[in-house]
Amino acid sequence: MVQCEMCGAETASPKTIKVEGAELDVCDDCADFGTEVKTESSSSTSTKYSTSSSSSSGGSGGSAGGSSKTRRRDMFDEMEEVASDYDDRIRNARESAGLSQEELAKEISEKASLVRKLERGAMLPSDSVQKKLEKRLSITLTESSSTDDDWESESGGSGLTLGDMVKRKD
Numbered sequence: 001m002v003q004c005e006m007c008g009a010e011t012a013s014p015k016t017i018k019v020e021g022a023e024l025d026v027c028d029d030c031a032d033f034g035t036e037v038k039t040e041s042s043s044s045t046s047t048k049y050s051t052s053s054s055s056s057s058g059g060s061g062g063s064a065g066g067s068s069k070t071r072r073r074d075m076f077d078e079m080e081e082v083a084s085d086y087d088d089r090i091r092n093a094r095e096s097a098g099l100s101q102e103e104l105a106k107e108i109s110e111k112a113s114l115v116r117k118l119e120r121g122a123m124l125p126s127d128s129v130q131k132k133l134e135k136r137l138s139i140t141l142t143e144s145s146s147t148d149d150d151w152e153s154e155s156g157g158s159g160l161t162l163g164d165m166v167k168r169k170d
């Protein structure tokens with residue numbers, strides 16, 4: 001047993017510390033008061049250098065993929081595009097409404113010959129005629145984007161055509 005030179009307590013394994021230049025053999029409790037002097041070469045506590053080189057952080061980010069789809073169609077451009085099957089739409093809507101061509105023409109203050117031409121696809125409806133037909137028949141004559149897969153996926157596939165969506169807002 002060795003007596004601690006600081007507190008006088010007996011200790012089985014004294015530590016040699018340096019306190020203000022003087023080396024003292026002290027107990028464990030007193031070892032904190034000074035700088036421990038490594039007398040033995042068995043102090044292998046700090047020999048292991050943590051070489052955890054986690055430098056595998058790839059820095060060249062930012063190359064966001066999926067930019068191949070640059071097909072960004074403008075909604076409003078598309079809205080002004082009369083559907084290619086506008087003639088069928090008019091005829092079907094008119095028939096389901098139980099109107100003759102003459103009656104429909106009267107409803108929208110146009111000539112029956114105009115309606116006939118429209119339903120034959122012989123001529124495109126003017127903007128005003130188109131709007132009147134759409135309103136009277138509750139249809140849309142603008143090109144739906146049903147053939148545009150991009151738009152379908154982006155809109156969540158609600159099943160509504162662009163024209164329908166616009167219609168609902170009215």
Ligand SMILES: [Zn+2]
Nearest residue numbers: 004007027030
């Ligand atoms: Zn002590």
